[in-house]
Amino acid sequence: MTSAPTQRSGVRQAVRDIPAYPFTPVNVPYKLDQNENPYDFPAELKQKAAERLLAHPWNRYPDLHADTLRSAIARFEDWDAAGVVITPGSNVLIKILTELAGIGQTVLTTDPTFAVYTLEAQMLGAKLVLTPLNPDFSLPVEATLEALDAHEPGVLYVTQPHAPTGHSDRPEDVRRVVEAADARGWVTVIDEAYYQYAGTDYRDLVRAGQNVLSLRTFSKGWGLAGVRAGYLLTNTALAGELQKLVSAFTINFLTQAVIETALEHPEYMRGRVAEAVAERQRIFEATRNHPTCQVLPSSTNFFLLKTPDADAAYQHLLSHGIACRRQDKLRGLEGCLRISVGKPHENDALIAAINSL
Incomplete structure (x- = not known):
C-alpha cells in the first residue's frame, strides 16, 4: 500500500509560521482588556453623522483616496492634505509601512512592543530586530543607535507613549533617536496612538525630517474603535509613496461621515480624555498601599498591574467581572496585567477587586 503524496501549499511559510x-x-460586565475609550460616540453626534450619511448617494463610489476626509484631518492637524494618508485602522497603515520599507529590509523596534509591528514584519519577510527596553521601560537609546548602524535601513517604530507599558520617554531621547534614524535613511514611525492622554505631540519632528511620520488613530481618545480609521502625517513625497500601497476606495461613506462629524466637535474627545487621566490617577492613588501589587505609572488610557502571580490575579479579576490582558510572558513584564481605564463605576469595581487581591 502506497502512502498518499504530501500535499504542497501555495501559502508562504512565513504566514503559516505566525500565529493569529x-x-x-471574554463576556463580563467590565470590559477593560482592549485599551478602548469606555464611552460611546455621543448620541447627538451619531444623529449628525447619520444625517450626513443619508445625504450621500450610496450607489456611487467614495473618494478614490479619501480626499475629502484627508482634507478634514489636515485642517484639524494644521497639515498639508497631501501629507495625510488614511486607512481603516492604523494596523492597516503598519502593514503598508512594512510593505513600503520592511520587505527584504529591516523592521526595528523595542522589546516588548505593539504586537502588530512584529506580526507584520514576520509575515512579510522583513528582518526583525528588537532592542530590549530599559528596566524602567524607557527607550534604549544607545542600543537603538547601535542597531541603526548595524543593520541596513528599513522601518523604525518609536512608540510614544509606549505600548504595552504606558511609559512616555524624555522628548530629548525621542528626538535623538528619530534624528539619527532619519539621517541614516530609515523610515521612522512615531506611533502616537495615545498621545492625547500623555499631552505629547511630535509633529515638529515629522516636519523637520525627511522620512519621518506620525501615526495616529480615532480608536482611542476619539472613542471610535468600531468605525476603524487611522491616519498618518508626513511630508507629501513620502505620503505619495505610501498612498500607492493603499487600496482604492478603502474609506467608505459611513467612516467619512462619522470622522468628519467627530472632527467638527473635538470638545467631546477632550473632555473624555481629561476624565480618563483623572481616573487613572484615582486608581493609582487608591491602590498605592497594596502590600503585594503595584499599579505602574502610565501616560495612556491603560496601565500595568504588577502582581506576584499574574494567573491568580487574572482569575481573581475575572471572578469580579473584570476582563484584562495578561502581559506576563513579555520581556520584563513578569507578573503584569494590562488594564484599561474605564468609567468611574467600572474603576470603583476595579479598585475594590485589586485591593482584595
Missing part, C-alpha cells in the same frame, strides 16, 4: 493575533473575547 492573540486575543480572545
Whole structure:
C-alpha cells in the first residue's frame, strides 16, 4: 500500500509560521482588556453623522483616496492634505509601512512592543530586530543607535507613549533617536496612538525630517474603535509613496461621515480624555498601599498591574467581572496585567477587586 503524496501549499511559510493575533473575547460586565475609550460616540453626534450619511448617494463610489476626509484631518492637524494618508485602522497603515520599507529590509523596534509591528514584519519577510527596553521601560537609546548602524535601513517604530507599558520617554531621547534614524535613511514611525492622554505631540519632528511620520488613530481618545480609521502625517513625497500601497476606495461613506462629524466637535474627545487621566490617577492613588501589587505609572488610557502571580490575579479579576490582558510572558513584564481605564463605576469595581487581591 502506497502512502498518499504530501500535499504542497501555495501559502508562504512565513504566514503559516505566525500565529493569529492573540486575543480572545471574554463576556463580563467590565470590559477593560482592549485599551478602548469606555464611552460611546455621543448620541447627538451619531444623529449628525447619520444625517450626513443619508445625504450621500450610496450607489456611487467614495473618494478614490479619501480626499475629502484627508482634507478634514489636515485642517484639524494644521497639515498639508497631501501629507495625510488614511486607512481603516492604523494596523492597516503598519502593514503598508512594512510593505513600503520592511520587505527584504529591516523592521526595528523595542522589546516588548505593539504586537502588530512584529506580526507584520514576520509575515512579510522583513528582518526583525528588537532592542530590549530599559528596566524602567524607557527607550534604549544607545542600543537603538547601535542597531541603526548595524543593520541596513528599513522601518523604525518609536512608540510614544509606549505600548504595552504606558511609559512616555524624555522628548530629548525621542528626538535623538528619530534624528539619527532619519539621517541614516530609515523610515521612522512615531506611533502616537495615545498621545492625547500623555499631552505629547511630535509633529515638529515629522516636519523637520525627511522620512519621518506620525501615526495616529480615532480608536482611542476619539472613542471610535468600531468605525476603524487611522491616519498618518508626513511630508507629501513620502505620503505619495505610501498612498500607492493603499487600496482604492478603502474609506467608505459611513467612516467619512462619522470622522468628519467627530472632527467638527473635538470638545467631546477632550473632555473624555481629561476624565480618563483623572481616573487613572484615582486608581493609582487608591491602590498605592497594596502590600503585594503595584499599579505602574502610565501616560495612556491603560496601565500595568504588577502582581506576584499574574494567573491568580487574572482569575481573581475575572471572578469580579473584570476582563484584562495578561502581559506576563513579555520581556520584563513578569507578573503584569494590562488594564484599561474605564468609567468611574467600572474603576470603583476595579479598585475594590485589586485591593482584595
